[in-house]
Amino acid sequence: MSNFSISNSGCEKIAVCFHDLSPQELDFINSKKTDVTYLAGEMLFKQGAFAPHLLLVLAGLVKVYLQTGNDKQVNLFLGKEGDFLAFPSVFGEPIYNYSAVALTDVQVCMIDKESMQHILRKNAEFAMRITSRNCRNESQFLSIIHNITYRQMRGKLASALLYLSNNDFQDMNVFQYLTRQDIANFASIATESAIKFLKEFEKEKIIVLSGKDIHILDRKKMEEIEKWG
Numbered sequence: 461m462s463n464f465s466i467s468n469s470g471c472e473k474i475a476v477c478f479h480d481l482s483p484q485e486l487d488f489i490n491s492k493k494t495d496v497t498y499l500a501g502e503m504l505f506k507q508g509a510f511a512p513h514l515l516l517v518l519a520g521l522v523k524v525y526l527q528t529g530n531d532k533q534v535n536l537f538l539g540k541e542g543d544f545l546a547f548p549s550v551f552g553e554p555i556y557n558y559s560a561v562a563l564t565d566v567q568v569c570m571i572d573k574e575s576m577q578h579i580l581r582k583n584a585e586f587a588m589r590i591t592s593r594n595c596r597n598e599s600q601f602l603s604i605i606h607n608i609t610y611r612q613m614r615g616k617l618a619s620a621l622l623y624l625s626n627n628d629f630q631d632m633n634v635f636q637y638l639t640r641q642d643i644a645n646f647a648s649i650a651t652e653s654a655i656k657f658l659k660e661f662e663k664e665k666i667i668v669l670s671g672k673d674i675h676i677l678d679r680k681k682m683e684e685i686e687k688w689g
Contacts (some may be wrong), residue, residue: 478586480583480585480586480589481579481583481586482583485579485582485583485586488575488578488579489571489575489576489579492571492572492575493569493570493571493572493575494569494570495518495567495568495569495570496567496568496569496570497565497566497567497568498520498562498565498566498567498568499562499565500562500563500564500565500566501561501562502561502562502566503559503560503561503562504522504545504560504561504562504566504568505545505546505556505559505560506556506559507526507527507555507556507557507558507559508555508556509555509556510554510555511546511549511553511554511555511556511573512549512572512573513546513549513570513571513572513573514544514545514546514547514549514550514570514571514573514576515544515545515546515560515568515569515570515571516542516543516544516545516568516569516571517539517540517541517542517543517544517545517566517567517568518541518567518568518569519541519565519566519567520540520541520562520563520564520565520566520567521538521539521540521562521563521564521566521632521634521637522538522539522540522543522545522560522561522562522563522566523535523538523539523560523561523562523563523638523642524536524537524538524539524545524558524559524560525558525559525560525561525645526557526558526559527558527559533559533645534604534608534645534648535642535645535646536558536600536601536604537600537623538563538624538629538634539560540628540629540632542593543593544590544593544594545560545568546560547594549573550573550576550577550580563634563637563638564637600623603619603623604648606619607619607620607647607648608648611686611689612689613647613649613653613657613689614657614660614685614689615685615686615687615688615689616647616648616649617643617644617647617649617653617654617657617658617661618661618682618683618685618686619647619686620643620646620647621643621661621667621674621676621682622676622679622682622683622686623646624638624643624646624674625674625676633673635672635673635674636672636673638672639672640654640655640658641654643658643674658674661682664681665677665678666678666681666682666685667682
C-alpha cells in the first residue's frame with residue numbers, strides 16, 4: 461500500500477472530471493486517498509461492511525455482485541479502468557450495498573468519502589461530471605431487473621452476453637476471466653441452463669465457443685433473442 465499523487469498518476473488521466481479541480485482541491489484530495497493493489501481473487505469490499513471510501517479503478521477488472529442468499533448471487537457489472545465503485549457511499553450510504561472482487565490484479569485509488577463530499581459541494585462542474593460518469597450503470601441495473609422480471613432464459617443469457625461483449629470491453633476479452641457460473645450469474649439463470657443455451661447458440665451459428673472465450677458472430681440475432689427471448 462503506497463500513497464501517490466493524482467497529478468503524476470493514472471487518476472487524473474483516467475477520470476477526466478479531475479481536470480475540473482483547482483490545484484488546491486487536487487492537493488486536498490491527494491492528501492485524503494491511498495493507492496492499493498489487489499491480487500486476482502481478492503475481495504475489494506464486502507456487501508454490508510462499513511463503507512468509509514469510494515474507489516476509482518486505475519487498472520484491472522473487477523466483478524461487482526449482489527449476494528442474494530448463502531450461495532446465490534447476481535452479478536451487477538464489471539468495473540474497469542476509470543470506473544468508480546461504491547459511489548453511493550458519498551451520498552450517505554453507511555455500508556457497501558454490494559461486493560466487489562478482483563478478476564485480475566487490480567489497482568485502485570481509495571478516496572475518503574467525506575473528503576469527496578467536501579469537493580462535490582464546492583465544485584459544481586466537478587460534481588456534474590463525476591455524477592454523470594456513474595449514471596451509466598443505471599441502465600445495466602434496469603436491464604438486470606428486466607431480465608429477472610420479464611425475459612425468458614434465452615433472452616436473459618443473450619442480454620448478459622451482449623453486455624459482456626459491448627464496446628466498453630472490446631479490447632479486454634473479459635470471458636477469459638469469467639467462469640460459466642459467472643456468466644449465469646450475470647444472466648440470473650442456473651449454470652446448467654447457461655451451458656445448455658451457449659451450446660444452442662453455437663449450433664445456431666450465433667456465437668463461437670473456444671475454451672472460455674465466447675465470440676458473437678451474429679450480434680443482430682443476439683439482440684433479437686434479447687428482445688423476444
